[in-house]
Structures are given as C-alpha cells and as structure tokens.
C-alpha cells in the first residue's frame with residue numbers, strides 16, 4: 001500500500017465526517033487491527049466532551065477489553081477525539097459530532113455509556129434536570145433502538161430514577177426493549193459508600209463492600225450498612241452519619257464546586273469500574289456482581305437498584321435485598337415513596 005494511502009486512511013478513520021473516502025475503504029484497515037491481535041468490545045460514549053465524558057473517554061481508552069471507542073457529543077467531539085487518540089493503548093478511537101453523526105457513532109456498538117446532559121448547580125435537585133435531560137435521553141435512546149438494539153446501555157444522565165424508565169419506554173415503543181440490557185449507573189453511590197465506611201472503620205476502601213440499593217437521589221439512595229463486608233458493627237451515630245453522607249455525596253460535590261458542575265472525576269472512575277464489569281460479563285466471566293438500577297421484581301416498583309449478576313446478556317440475575325434491620329426497613333419505605341413518583345414521571349414523559 002502507498003504511504004499516502006495509508007495516511008489518508010488513518011486520517012479518514014479519525015475524522016469520518018471530513019472524509020471523502022467510501023465508508024468501506026475508511027474502516028477496513030483499522031477495524032481489522034482492532035479485531036485482530038487484541039479482540040475486544042466496541043464502546044460508544046454519548047456526551048464524551050463533557051465533564052464526565054472526557055475522563056471517562058480517557059479511562060476507557062486505557063481498558064484492554066475495549067478495541068473500538070466511539071466518542072459522540074454535540075460539541076467539541078473532534079478535539080477530545082484527537083487528544084485521546086494519541087494515547088498508545090490498543091483501542092481505536094473515532095469522533096462523531098452532532099445529531100447527523102449519531103447513527104455512525106452507534107452502529108455496531110456492544111456497550112453504550114451515556115453521560116450526556118446538564119449537571120446540577122447548588123440549590124438544585126436532580127429532578128430539576130428532568131426538563132432538559134429527559135429529551136436528550138429520549139433522542140439518544142431512539143438512536144440506540146435503531147442502530148444497536150442489542151447493545152448494553154449504561155445510563156448516567158440524571159435524574160437516573162426517571163431517565164432509566166424513559167429509556168425503557170423508548171425501547172418498548174421501538175420493539176427493542178430487553179430489560180437485562182438497560183442499566184442505570186449507581187456505582188458512584190457504592191464507591192462513595194466504600195470510601196466513607198472505610199474511613200470510619202480505618203480500613204483500605206478496596207477491602208470494603210457496601211451494597212447500596214434503591215435509586216440515585218437523596219433518600220432513594222439506601223446503603224445497607226448491616227450487610228457491609230467485612231462484617232462489622234456501627235453505633236447508631238455512625239449509621240446516621242454514614243447514611244446521610246452517602247445520600248448527600250452528590251450534593252457535597254455540587255456545593256464544593258460552587259456552580260462549576262457536579263461530580264465528574266469520581267463519576268468517570270465509577271462509570272469505568274461499572275462499564276468494565278459489564279464488559280467482563282459480556283466476555284463470559286463468572287461471578288461479576290455489582291449494584292445497578294434495573295427493571296426489578298425485588299419490590300413492587302418496576303425499577304430498583306440492587307446487586308445484579310452481569311453476564312453475556314447484561315443483568316442476568318437480580319438479587320433480593322437480603323435481611324434488613326429496622327433502620328433500613330424504615331429507609332426502604334421512604335425510598336420507595338420518592339422512587340415510585342420519579343419512575344412514574346419518566347414513564348409518563350414518553351407515554352403522554
């Protein structure tokens with residue numbers, strides 16, 4: 001192959017929107033490389049130029065399970081793509097800018113991670129983001145239904161308690177809904193819970209496992225401190241301090257950032273931890289278990305976050321809550337009341 005042809009192909013691959021070359025010609029060499037020596041999964045990030053999207057893209061580019069990484073946003077996708085693509089790791093990176101390129105970003109993907117949408121400012125609840133983010137999530141999920149209906153979807157955009165039901169309704173309308181493949185990302189609550197509990201116990205956070213169930217907003221975030229591993233006990237004051245700190249973790253960051261957004265770096269870390277678990281599940285690894293907000297029969301609500309087992313088809317098993325103490329049983333009732341309303345709000349947004 002002529003050197004100038006090779007260079008043209010690399011350039012066309014990175015910026016397909018600028019390419020005059022035929023799609024088959026553009027994709028072949030690098031897709032082959034991606035599928036060759038290091039078999040891996042194709043992952044798209046929607047909202048890749050944002051506060052979460054950029055560090056998430058960087059961490060996904062470092063993940064050896066990823067062979068192709070598509071970065072989509074309505075702004076700045078080419079810049080982020082150029083930057084990330086210089087990292088000397090295996091994944092091939094391609095950028096997609098704006099709605100006309102959404103289909104290209106999604107076609108053929110195994111996993112789609114969605115951190116697109118506006119973040120909170122001090123004084124706002126996650127529900128205050130509904131009016132803007134509901135429409136963004138609907139549009140992106142319509143694209144997924146059309147272009148990669150079998151992909152696993154990791155939904156980060158808030159309010160997660162409503163955006164996951166929105167996504168489910170979009171997929172139902174399109175006839176592509178598979179409850180196992182739609183997962184609301186509540187991993188940051190678990191990451192925070194592990195960190196805060198480890199601080200109290202004087203342990204390394206990597207040794208601690210705290211199940212966090214319910215949803216992803218205020219009282220719907222329900223840490224099960226009676227089920228912490230390694231087994232331990234807390235005083236009443238410690239339980240109250242930890243529960244409140246875990247439930248208000250997002251607000252703690254929003255206030256500290258003072259108008260400059262919400263958690264982005266810890267969220268990117270949590271998102272990659274969760275996406276990596278989904279990819280290990282897709283690969284067929286045994287015993288991959290994480291908390292996520294999924295379609296569920298654990299309570300009377302249609303969606304609920306609990307531990308799930310991740311496998312080749314997504315959340316293959318949804319675990320029960322396990323034994324709760326009195327404090328957690330009361331918390332569960334508060335969580336279910338608010339969560340039920342948020343779920344209904346999401347469903348009504350599509351069904352109206």
Ligand SMILES: NC(=O)c1ccc[n+]([C@@H]2O[C@H](COP(=O)([O-])OP(=O)(O)OC[C@H]3O[C@@H](n4cnc5c(N)ncnc54)[C@H](O)[C@@H]3O)[C@@H](O)[C@H]2O)c1
Nearest residue numbers: 047049050051052074115116117118119156157158188267
């Ligand atoms: N689930 C969680 O635990 C969790 C944690 C932190 C933040 N969040 C949520 O994640 C979302 C993103 O937060 P952020 O800090 O990255 O915000 P951000 O504003 O920094 O980035 C959002 C990105 O989304 C892009 N975007 C907007 N509309 C889009 C569309 N239609 N298609 C594609 N991209 C679009 C923007 O251009 C921007 O680059 C917020 O809703 C936030 O509340 C969730």
Ligand SMILES: O=C(O)C[C@H](O)C(=O)O
Nearest residue numbers: 120158249250251262263
């Ligand atoms: O708190 C927010 O608004 C962002 C996110 O949901 C978080 O928990 O950090």
